[in-house]
Amino acid sequence: MVAQRTAIAPTRDWQPILAAFEAALGKDAVIRRKEELLVYECDGLTSYRQRPAVVVLPRTTEAVAAAVQICDRYNVPFVARGAGTGLSGGALPLEDSVLIVTAAMRDILSIDLDNQRVVVQPGVINNWVTQAVSGAGFYYAPDPSSQSVCSVGGNVAENSGGVHCLKYGVTTNHVLGLKLVLPEGDIVEIGGPVPETPGYDLTGVFVGSEGTLGIVTEITLRILKAPESINVLLADFTSVEAAGATVSDIISAGIIPAGMEMMDNFSLNAVEDVVQTDCYPRDAAAILLIEIDGLPAEVAASRDRIAALCQQNGARQVTVAADPEERLRLWKGRKAAFAAMGKLSPDYYVQDGVIPRTQLPYVLREIEALGQRHGYRVANVFHAGDGNLHPLILYNNRVPGQLEAVEALGGDILKLCVKVGGSISGEHGIGADKRCYMPEMFSPADLETMQWVRSAWNPKGLANPTKIFPTPRTCGEAAQAATVAFPQVERF
Numbered sequence: 001m002v003a004q005r006t007a008i009a010p011t012r013d014w015q016p017i018l019a020a021f022e023a024a025l026g027k028d029a030v031i032r033r034k035e036e037l038l039v040y041e042c043d044g045l046t047s048y049r050q051r052p053a054v055v056v057l058p059r060t061t062e063a064v065a066a067a068v069q070i071c072d073r074y075n076v077p078f079v080a081r082g083a084g085t086g087l088s089g090g091a092l093p094l095e096d097s098v099l100i101v102t103a104a105m106r107d108i109l110s111i112d113l114d115n116q117r118v119v120v121q122p123g124v125i126n127n128w129v130t131q132a133v134s135g136a137g138f139y140y141a142p143d144p145s146s147q148s149v150c151s152v153g154g155n156v157a158e159n160s161g162g163v164h165c166l167k168y169g170v171t172t173n174h175v176l177g178l179k180l181v182l183p184e185g186d187i188v189e190i191g192g193p194v195p196e197t198p199g200y201d202l203t204g205v206f207v208g209s210e211g212t213l214g215i216v217t218e219i220t221l222r223i224l225k226a227p228e229s230i231n232v233l234l235a236d237f238t239s240v241e242a243a244g245a246t247v248s249d250i251i252s253a254g255i256i257p258a259g260m261e262m263m264d265n266f267s268l269n270a271v272e273d274v275v276q277t278d279c280y281p282r283d284a285a286a287i288l289l290i291e292i293d294g295l296p297a298e299v300a301a302s303r304d305r306i307a308a309l310c311q312q313n314g315a316r317q318v319t320v321a322a323d324p325e326e327r328l329r330l331w332k333g334r335k336a337a338f339a340a341m342g343k344l345s346p347d348y349y350v351q352d353g354v355i356p357r358t359q360l361p362y363v364l365r366e367i368e369a370l371g372q373r374h375g376y377r378v379a380n381v382f383h384a385g386d387g388n389l390h391p392l393i394l395y396n397n398r399v400p401g402q403l404e405a406v407e408a409l410g411g412d413i414l415k416l417c418v419k420v421g422g423s424i425s426g427e428h429g430i431g432a433d434k435r436c437y438m439p440e441m442f443s444p445a446d447l448e449t450m451q452w453v454r455s456a457w458n459p460k461g462l463a464n465p466t467k468i469f470p471t472p473r474t475c476g477e478a479a480q481a482a483t484v485a486f487p488q489v490e491r492f
């Protein structure tokens with residue numbers, strides 16, 4: 001994999017296409033000036049860059065459909081984009097493609113508290129949903145750390161997770177229905193306001209499809225009643241092994257915390273330098289942040305049991321935050337952990353792998369050894385409860401060769417995750433970044449089955465081509481098995 005930055009190649013006549021977009025969406029909704037297009041040349045995976053040929057900003061489902069129909073008519077590939085915070089290059093434009101940005105679709109369309117449903121447009125920001133219903137005692141559970149900026153449409157496409165997904169599940173568990181524009185421009189509705197609909201679970205197929213099956217334009221979300229009581233515990237350990245063992249012991253004891261996060265010494269010091277929570281002991285090898293919620297009696301019992309398990313595993317101190325202000329202070333550092341890395345290093349590369357919880361101590365030792373072998377520092381911040389690791393590899397993109405080296409290190413970490421029975425993605429998706437590692441996890445037959453689904457929904461391959469699946473051009477011969485039956489994947 002190499003970073004890309006290519007000039008727009010005028011490989012087609014854009015004039016009639018631009019005229020069609022302007023007629024359908026209005027001039028203000030079409031961006032074509034090179035300097036304005038710069039904003040859209042990458043997502044959160046900033047090492048990959050490609051300016052799109054044109055950006056369109058529809059406001060309604062019908063306008064999205066019109067834009068997609070124009071792409072279909074002129075055979076132009078298109079890429080959907082929400083807020084552009086994705087970390088795997090899912091919203092990376094292709095050369096000579098159209099970027100369909102949903103940022104102007106920002107309305108909360110309806111709130112039905114009695115049935116615990118909210119219908120939103122895809123550009124609505126994740127935490128606006130909770131803000132809209134919290135006054136009535138409800139909230140929306142999936143809470144990526146980027147929740148103050150990422151869009152619900154992007155969350156759906158990535159099947160995003162977050163701190164509270166250990167107990168409450170990821171985005172797919174909170175999406176009931178979708179209005180979609182399919183890759184040829186048809187508008188369809190799948191799922192619905194009721195929890196069970198007959199037939200294939202097409203909502204399940206679409207959630208996590210990373211923009212390769214169409215564009216979601218309306219989302220029916222499930223909201224939950226806010227818990228009566230919440231406690232957050234901070235436990236600090238002198239070894240990563242002890243913190244890892246505590247995570248396993250808590251789950252084995254039958255307690256499912258709302259969230260259970262771990263930060264290693266490197267990460268917690270970076271966070272303290274930047275956010276100054278003054279809560280995280282700087283000499284700890286690792287800290288655990290554990291949130292429990294529910295009825296007051298249940299929370300009190302779990303809190304005491306968890307504190308005892310931490311102490312049995314050698315925790316030096318267990319602090320309990322019971323009031324909202326203290327809780328926020330404990331979480332503030334964790335939520336800012338990625339950003340804090342920016343103070344330590346000009347660039348960082350975030351990996352996202354999953355391992356069985358019981359393998360945490362072994363895998364963390366191996367990651368450290370891999371970092372030393374490749375010559376890069378790795379900070380570890382992760383959703384420990386569900387084994388979702390986020391190793392952050394620090395590097396300098398201006399030094400020739402460093403990007404390729406950290407990508408190789410990231411790849412070795414993904415292979416390690418697969419070796420211990422885990423996965424190459426927990427929540428950030430595959431996008432452009434990890435497509436070459438799909439064959440590490442899936443057989444040619446598995447990949448072919450997924451390609452059948454993609455081809456059925458996206459027969460011309462115009463919706464977000466080259467993402468998720470390895471192609472010979474992007475991944476060399478290793479990708480052959482994945483593309484043999486579906487040459488259109490390689491076409492763009």
Ligand SMILES: Cc1cc2nc3c(=O)[nH]c(=O)nc-3n(C[C@H](O)[C@H](O)[C@H](O)COP(=O)(O)OP(=O)(O)OC[C@H]3O[C@@H](n4cnc5c(N)ncnc54)[C@H](O)[C@@H]3O)c2cc1C
Nearest residue numbers: 082083084085086090144145151153154157161211216427
């Ligand atoms: C600091 C930071 C912290 C993060 N923390 C987390 C975390 O805790 N958990 C987590 O899961 N992720 C996290 N992320 C990753 C990212 O925020 C999520 O993947 C988020 O869901 C992306 O939303 P977005 O609106 O930015 O989507 P984009 O980046 O714009 O797009 C992401 C993908 O969705 C597709 N897409 C966007 N909109 C639509 C649509 N309407 N229809 C169909 N496809 C669409 C795009 O084509 C692309 O493939 C973090 C990112 C950052 C920068």
